[in-house]
Amino acid sequence: MGTSRTTDLTLNQIAEIYRTMSVIRAFEDRLHGLAKSLPGAVHLYSGQEAVAAGVCAALAPDDFLASTHRGHGHAIAKGCDVEAMMKELHGRPDGLCGGKGGSMHIADFDRGMLGANGLAGGGVPLACGAALTARQQGTGQVAVAFTGDGGANQGAVLESLVLARMLDLPVIFAIENNGYAQATPADRHFSGTDMAQRAAGFGIPGAVVDGYDVLAVHAATTEAVRRARDGQGPTVLEFRAERFHGHMELWDDQSYRPDADPERLRTESDPLLLLRSRIADGTVAGPAAFELDRIDRDATALVEAAVAAASEPFTADPRTLLDHVYTR
């Protein structure tokens, strides 16, 4: 499994990556307590922050990303406005998608964020399409197609591997293996060894990467992005990192996870703590601990401000129900 001992990242880049992970953690852990007062389904990303932060740090702002039902982390890492996201989760008309999308459909096309997706694997073909646009227009942009270990079994995902190879699309398949397809462990649903092995069968280079190690995620993605921009086509990256929370808030007692005690994950497999330890032991040059503490406090404050803004009274005008079905 790919891990990273060194990195070319600058101190400022490390600080920015840590900040991204910190904001995602603050956002998701805050939602854990808030979910019972929110409408709809919320799927939390805590524990997997290094994947979103590491992948997106290897992208340019105008690159594309198609996300999953567990999409908050991807959206934050891609630059979506945290307050607008929080408002969207509350169903507010001033939310990022006008309250029409919600948690499972967060999108911001101005930032290349093609949307969270309610269908497992559903966003993967969309990312291939964005990559096709980039290829046809010669823009040099790349697209990242996120799905999980469960979604990786979908026909649409496997077909997308064929399509991406045959058209040499500038796309990176980012398979987040968090160990469970909802409540079914990967050893009971995932055929074959891993996604790198599957990719080889499609003629696509692949790697399995420690998804808690943001430097390893960044390094693997940087290489995949380079290949894509050079016209060498797709790459498959499987990132392994378990989620701290259940599949979905208010639904999941996680009784199927006897060996993956979330508290143990938080002490042994926390991507933020791992990066802190790398900085502390001098493996990488990063901000001092007190500066990282300040980043954490700022992230908490940012999320608290977002919650406060999203908690202001509002009304959704029923007449807007029919807006945006068609362009005209």
Next chain:
Amino acid sequence: MRTITYQQAIGEALAQQMRFDRSVVLMGEDSTNAWGPTKGLHREFPDRVLDMPITEAAFVGAAVGAAATGLRPVVDLLFVDFATVCFDQIANQAAKLRYMAGGRVSVPLVLRAMWGTGLRRGAQHSQALHPLFVHLPGLKVVAPSSPYDAKGLMAQALVDDDPVLFLEHKMLYFVPGGVPEEPYAIPFGSAKVVRPGTDCTVVAIGRMVSVALAAAEQLAAEGVQVEVIDPRTLSPLDTSTIYGSVERTGRLVVVDEAHPRCSLATDIAAQVAQDRFAALRGPVRMVTGPHAPVPFSPELEDAFAPGPDQVVAAVHATGLLRGAA
């Protein structure tokens, strides 16, 4: 006016818009070996006619993503029956992306597909699945019945900013008709009165328009003048033209080769019954295919599809008894 076939008319609309708009790309299986409307286009546009592996979920989904990011993909599904293997990408992605994003993106995508009975291809290549798509908000559904309409509606589909399912009836491909050489577009939601009449309104789509016209000829011989209306676009649907006609004739027959339940026939019949009940002077009648798969046997397939005699009988059954008009 010059005469070309339905198939050539579609191809001409595509070629003319591709010369004008570089964002139009064609995607489909056998695109560069195509026999249909796109035949030969890869020679003029080698970089914009893209062969797809047999991966409908991937390439239809990719077309949605491409449409949302700057291209105008025209996807050839071949048979509309094949839409079932990529229905998520049509129903959940293409149709809803704009709405879910609060209107901050559009999906200018055209899905072309052959439909309908008559080619002896059996149950999985002969369906009239338009009701599935008309049901879905966010999609537009177009079904031309003549070469003139085929060119003008395709031209409109290629500049429309919403996803359009463009249904090409396979038995109309070689039907000739007058088609201007210069580009023109027919707006969506504009029905065509194919044959004016005073005694009964007959709404028909696709190949059923010619069936309705044949029935109209038979009825004219007995003194009954039916008005044949082709909605041309099923979503949006031009109800005002249909309602206006029913207000004058007081009678309605809807002809649709789809299955009878939850079809375009039931839809139009119900809308007229709800909104123009007072204008009706007899029961609304529907002429549709049966609640059965399309059979292979030529005799059985011919029995499946509505024919002129059934339309004549349905017009009579609205209360217009033979010789009574």
